[in-house]
Every structure is written in structure tokens, then in C-alpha cells.
Amino acid sequence: MKYLTWGPSDKKQTEKSLKKQIAMQQDGDRKIFVLAVVLKETSVVIGNALFMVQDDDFETAEIGYFLHSSYWKMGLGKEVVDGLVELGFRRFGMHRIFAICDTENTGSVKILQKSGFRLEGHFLKNLKVKGEWRNNYLFALLSEEYFRG
Secondary structure (H helix, E strand, O other): OOOOOOOOOOHHHHHHHHHHHHHHOOOOOOOEEEEEEEOOOOOOEEEEEEEEEEEOOOOEEEEEEEEOHHHOOOOHHHHHHHHHHHHHHHHOOOOEEEEEEEOOOHHHHHHHHHOOOEEEEEEEEEEEEOOEEEEEEEEEEEHHHHHHO
8 A cells, every 4th residue: 555646445435436436437438447356266356457548649548556465476466467458459559558656666666577568767756645755667568569579
């Protein structure tokens, strides 16, 4: 939770967020997809994933993901990122997909690198998280890199 701009949430906040996300599914020009990450073996929700079209004209999207700490270091984060990338390039025809993560979030850095993302930028104190200014990395992957890989 250290690197997230939200949470932890109580039951009322969670219900409000879920209702908003469900309502977004009805949007005919939908740009934001918040997906549950479900463990195949048990059907238990273990996190979430975000796919957000940033610009239709430039065919650019941002991804994000969160897994409960009990499921870290099992390869599941990479599986989520790879699924979001496939969704972006194969289904939505994106040209560029990017992700931003805290510079201290070494787990996410490794996941993005293993999924073929390149480090494109280093932002200093660009995001305030729980009252503290945080540094972030910008990672990106182009469709030609994905299909060549």
C-alpha cells in the first residue's frame, strides 16, 4: 500500500468505488477498464488491473496493477502486465503503452522490465502519496517492440 495513491479503503468506500467502476462499463466510448485479478485455481480476487486509453489519436494507453502482498514473487504480476499489454496491442491496436511506478517499488520495476518495457523517464517528486512527495519512473513499450519480441 506504500506506493498507492488510494487506500486502504473501508467497506463503504470500496462499495462506492465498485459501483463507479461498474457504471463505467456502460460508457459507449469507454476509455478506462478496471479489471479484477482473480486467482485461477480458487476464483479469489487477489488484486486489480487498470487499462486506460490516454489518447485515441496517438493510440496511447497507460496500465497499472496491484496484487495483494500474499501473491507477490509468484510470477502473477508479470502475468497481469503481459495480459494488459496483449489487450492493448492485439485488441485495441495501441501504438504505445506506458506504466509509471515509484522508484522504490523494485518489484514493479522488475516486472515491467521482464515484460519488455524500457525505462524512458525519471520524475522527481511528481506524485504526492499519503502526504509525501514521491519519485517515479516512466516505462513504455511500443507495438513494434512487442510484436518483434
